[in-house]
Structures are given as structure tokens and as C-alpha cells.
Amino acid sequence: MATTAPPLVNPFREGLSLEGATQPVQLVIFGASGDLTQRKLLPAIYNLCQAKLAPPAFSVIGFARQPMTDDQFRKVLTDSVAASSEVRVRDAAALQQLVECTHYVAGDFHDDAAYATLRDAMQRYDRQYATNGNRIFYTATPASLYGDIAAHLHGAGLVKPGEQPSFVRMIVEKPFGRDLASAKALNSELLTYVGEDQIYRIDHYLGKETVQNILVLRFANGIFEPIWNRRYVDSVQITVAESLGIEGRGSFYEETGVVRDVIQNHALQLMSLVGMEPPVSFDAHDFRDEKVRVVKAIHPVTPADVASVAVRGQYGPGSVAGDRVVGYRQEPGVDPNSITPTYAALRLVIDNWRWAGVPFYIRSGKRMPKRITEIAMQFKEAPHLPFRKAEVETPGGNVLALQIQPDEGVTLHFDAKVPGPSMRIRAVEMDFNYGETFGVSDASPYERLILDCMKGDQTLFDRADGVEAAWAIVDPILTAWASDKDVKFPNYDAGTWGPAVADELLARDGRSWRRL
Numbered sequence: 001m002a003t004t005a006p007p008l009v010n011p012f013r014e015g016l017s018l019e020g021a022t023q024p025v026q027l028v029i030f031g032a033s034g035d036l037t038q039r040k041l042l043p044a045i046y047n048l049c050q051a052k053l054a055p056p057a058f059s060v061i062g063f064a065r066q067p068m069t070d071d072q073f074r075k076v077l078t079d080s081v082a083a084s085s086e087v088r089v090r091d092a093a094a095l096q097q098l099v100e101c102t103h104y105v106a107g108d109f110h111d112d113a114a115y116a117t118l119r120d121a122m123q124r125y126d127r128q129y130a131t132n133g134n135r136i137f138y139t140a141t142p143a144s145l146y147g148d149i150a151a152h153l154h155g156a157g158l159v160k161p162g163e164q165p166s167f168v169r170m171i172v173e174k175p176f177g178r179d180l181a182s183a184k185a186l187n188s189e190l191l192t193y194v195g196e197d198q199i200y201r202i203d204h205y206l207g208k209e210t211v212q213n214i215l216v217l218r219f220a221n222g223i224f225e226p227i228w229n230r231r232y233v234d235s236v237q238i239t240v241a242e243s244l245g246i247e248g249r250g251s252f253y254e255e256t257g258v259v260r261d262v263i264q265n266h267a268l269q270l271m272s273l274v275g276m277e278p279p280v281s282f283d284a285h286d287f288r289d290e291k292v293r294v295v296k297a298i299h300p301v302t303p304a305d306v307a308s309v310a311v312r313g314q315y316g317p318g319s320v321a322g323d324r325v326v327g328y329r330q331e332p333g334v335d336p337n338s339i340t341p342t343y344a345a346l347r348l349v350i351d352n353w354r355w356a357g358v359p360f361y362i363r364s365g366k367r368m369p370k371r372i373t374e375i376a377m378q379f380k381e382a383p384h385l386p387f388r389k390a391e392v393e394t395p396g397g398n399v400l401a402l403q404i405q406p407d408e409g410v411t412l413h414f415d416a417k418v419p420g421p422s423m424r425i426r427a428v429e430m431d432f433n434y435g436e437t438f439g440v441s442d443a444s445p446y447e448r449l450i451l452d453c454m455k456g457d458q459t460l461f462d463r464a465d466g467v468e469a470a471w472a473i474v475d476p477i478l479t480a481w482a483s484d485k486d487v488k489f490p491n492y493d494a495g496t497w498g499p500a501v502a503d504e505l506l507a508r509d510g511r512s513w514r515r516l
């Protein structure tokens with residue numbers, strides 16, 4: 001008798017699509033003259049307008065200390081669009097439309113009067129562009145200003161919890177705090193002025209198409225999930241390698257280091273997407289509940305464990321892609337005796353039924369030989385090989401590699417028979433490449449995330465408990481390293497894959513880093 005299979009649970013019913021309406025809105029950017037605004041935000045806003053994804057009733061207001069007229073800020077906008085490689089379609093009419101609804105207000109971030117001026121300007125433009133009182137504030141400033149900005153906005157009557165019927169949202173950039181205590185303090189400060197449902201803590205990794213594809217690969221296919229666990233997975237390696245150095249951000253990086261800059265946020269986001277349980281749906285609550293749950297399940301690193309689960313490095317002079325580059329300590333704005341790490345590797349385990357005993361190795365560094373972000377699921381070996389050892393040329397085992405960037409795609413490594421009369425075996429690859437398959441370039445992560453905020457969709461933003469859980473993982477490591485200043489830096493040459501201690505971290509488990 002024929003039976004009808006029950007419909008599979010599809011968690012993608014609503015989320016992860018570009019459908020959904022945006023409402024009229026004013027977007028206010030704090031730190032409008034800064035690097036992030038010019039390199040990322042303005043081109044992303046232009047792309048949204050060009051693609052007609054931004055609402056028809058829309059305006060942008062830049063706010064920063066630097067005195068500028070509207071026209072000067074509009075020039076910043078056109079220059080940044082012209083310079084950006086993330087702009088897909090050069091459309092003079094679309095740019096002109098955006099230029100015409102872009103304004104600038106100069107003022108000190110700590111000055112009440114500046115926020116009164118901003119409020120007056122916002123009221124004026126709200127009427128002019130019919131944006132119905134809807135406001136998004138984007139903090140693209142140094143992190144130390146986020147709390148103050150929210151307090152001043154509140155003081156000027158520009159933000160309040162649960163504003164209705166018009167909406168008020170704040171997009172808060174990373175780094176969100178510099179340790180667990182400051183992240184908690186920032187959360188509680190922000191939450192006095194706005195509700196959690198109004199705060200959009202941004203991590204641009206969640207806006208990357210390939211990062212979202214981790215979810216689709218896992219939860220829209222029936223074949224991966226049954227083997228996505230401790231019975232089949234031997235270990236997981238997450239690499240966030242950059243060939244760039246610190247790009248003139250010496251004083252920022254001195255205060256930050258690789259753990260705060262990349263591991264606490266981008267790398268742990270990747271780990272949570274790989275490790276999380278399937279959410280019931282991709283609405284912001286269900287999805288983030290699962291994402292936070294897995295971070296909370298990461299085995300806490302105690303001060304006594306730090307030496308055995310975390311290693312740090314700092315690059316010295318070397319050469320990257322054929323160019324000689326200086327060491328970290330020689331970079332402008334860096335203390336010549338700095339012990340700020342530019343590389344770190346961690347061994348983490350997740351204490352739950354799915355992952356007990358499976359190590360997750362995470363590494364990130366500046367001035368690596370190349371830029372590559374990859375998640376590799378290493379599967380357990382076949383329990384018995386019925387072939388003679390001599391016939392196995394280069395056994396690779398089974399690895400599912402999710403390439404997040406730059407060659408976006410998924411590769412399955414497995415062993416195959418070499419053609420010929422004998423049973424010779426060699427590692428081969430099966431490849432899916434994003435660019436080749438879809439033939440379109442990705443939207444920039446900022447574009448996607450600003451659009452989601454316009455739509456009121458918090459799914460791809462961090463929740464208060466999420467950032468705090470991530471800080472809780474790295475906090476003991478940061479504390480231990482801050483108090484142990486006796487570290488021999490530099491310990492890797494620019495253009496190499498990091499310090500020897502990172503290799504030892506895996507060698508202790510009988511494993512080695514993938515050669516990328």
C-alpha cells in the first residue's frame with residue numbers, strides 16, 4: 001500500500017529570504033566620517049537603494065564630530081560608492097536619489113546640545129521625506145561611546161523602550177564590550193533606554209551568504225544531519241586566516257587583539273552555527289535560543305586549563321604574497337614591546353549529547369599566507385580497510401569543508417580508486433562552487449543586515465545572552481594572558497601559518513591543522 005511521507009519540518013518557512021516589507025525610515029549613522037561608514041555602510045546603503053530594497057520613503061543622516069556640510073557629506077557618499085568594490089551596479093540615477101535624501105549633522109557625542117540639534121534635524125527631515133517617525137540609529141563609533149550615545153539619544157527624547165506605533169531601532173557594532181563584565185554593563189545600560197527587541201547587535205559574519213549557507217546545508221538537506229554528531233565526526237577545525245596586517249589600526253588593535261577582534265565574535269558565531277541543534281523555525285527567538293544554547297554548552301575554560309587549551313602568537317617581520325612586511329611591533333601606533341596577540345588557537349569542546357568528546361579547534365591570525373575562512377568537519381575513519389596498505393597512496397579520509405571565503409563553496413573530500421588493474425586508492429574532491437553555480441556576486445553582509453533591521457528581523461543579530469555567553473568562553477583566556485606577560489613574541493613570521501605552539505596544541509591530540 002502506498003503511503004504518503006509526512007512533510008519534512010522546514011525551518012525556513014519564513015526566515016532567510018529577502019521577502020518582507022521595509023517601512024519608511026530615517027537611518028542615522030553615528031561616526032559618519034569614519035572608516036567603517038565609508039568602506040562598508042555607505043556602499044551597502046547605495047546597493048540597497050539601487051536594488052530598490054530600501055523603502056521608497058527614506059533618508060540618511062550622518063552624525064559625527066567633524067564639521068561638514070550636507071554637500072561635503074554627500075561627496076563622501078559618492079566617493080565611497082565610487083571607490084567600493086562591493087558596488088554591483090553603477091547607476092547614476094539611483095546614486096543621485098540617495099544623495100538627495102542624505103544629510104549631515106556635526107556635533108560632539110557627549111554634548112546634549114548636539115543631540116537637540118540632531119532631534120530638530122530629524123523632525124524636519126521626517127516631515128520632508130514622510131518617514132513616519134521611524135528611526136534606525138547605527139553606532140559606527142569607537143565602542144566606548146555606545147552607552148553614552150544611547151543615554152544622550154534617550155535624554156533628547158529620540159529613543160525609548162518599546163516605541164509604538166513608529167519604531168526606533170539601534171544597530172550596535174562590534175566589539176560589544178571588551179570582556180564579560182563590560183559586555184554585561186553595556187547590555188544593562190542599553191536596556192535602560194531601549195528594549196531588547198530594538199537592539200540589533202551586529203556581527204557581519206552572520207550577514208555573509210556562505211555563513212547562512214551553513215544552516216541551509218545542515219537543515220534543508222536530509223543527508224548531513226544524521227552524521228553531524230560525535231558518532232561520525234572526529235573533530236572540527238575552524239580557520240579565520242587573514243593575510244592583511246592591522247591596516248593602520250595600531251592603537252585600536254593594541255587594545256583589542258585577535259581574541260576580542262575575531263574569536264569572541266566571528267569565530268564563535270561559526271562554531272555556534274556548526275554546533276547548534278536544528279531550530280524549530282528561523283524566527284529570531286527560536287533560532288537565537290538554539291544558537292545561544294550551544295555556546296552555553298561549551299565546556300568552560302578554567303584559569304588552570306588555559307595553558308592546555310589556548311595558545312597565542314604575534315607576527316614578526318616576514319613576507320606575504322612576495323612582499324616584505326614589518327612585524328606587528330613595528331606597525332605604527334604599536335608598542336615596540338607589545339604582547340598583544342595577533343594569532344590565537346583554541347581547543348574547545350561542547351558538553352552535550354551531540355558533541356561530547358569532539359574537539360573544535362579554532363584558529364585566527366593576521367598576516368597568514370592567505371585570506372581564508374573555512375570550517376572543516378573531519379569524519380572518523382572507516383572502521384576497517386579491506387585493502388592492502390601499500391595500495392593506499394594518499395588516504396585523505398573524509399572531510400566536509402565549508403569554504404566561507406574567498407572561494408565560497410563546499411568540498412567533500414573522500415577516497416577513490418585510481419583507474420588501473422590494481423586497487424589503488426587516492427584522495428579526491430567533490431566541489432560545489434558558489435560563483436560558478438549561481439553566477440552572481442554576493443550581497444555584502446552589511447547590505448543584508450541593514451535591510452533585515454529595516455524589516456525588523458533580528459534573526460541574524462546577536463541577543464544580549466548570546467554576546468555574554470561568548471564573552472564567558474574567552475574571558476578566562478584573556479585574563480590569564482593579561483596576567484602572564486612573560487611571552488616570547490614575536491613567535492611567527494608574517495606569511496606563515498602561525499606559531500609552533502599552535503601545531504603542538506593539535507599534536508597533543510594526535511592531529512594536525514589542515515594545510516590550506
Ligand code: BG6
Pocket residue numbers: 242261262373
Ligand atoms: C573585523 C575585524 O570585524 O573583521 C577585522 O575588526 C577583520 O580585524 C575583519 O579584518 C574580517 O572580516 P572579513 O569579512 O574580511 O573576513
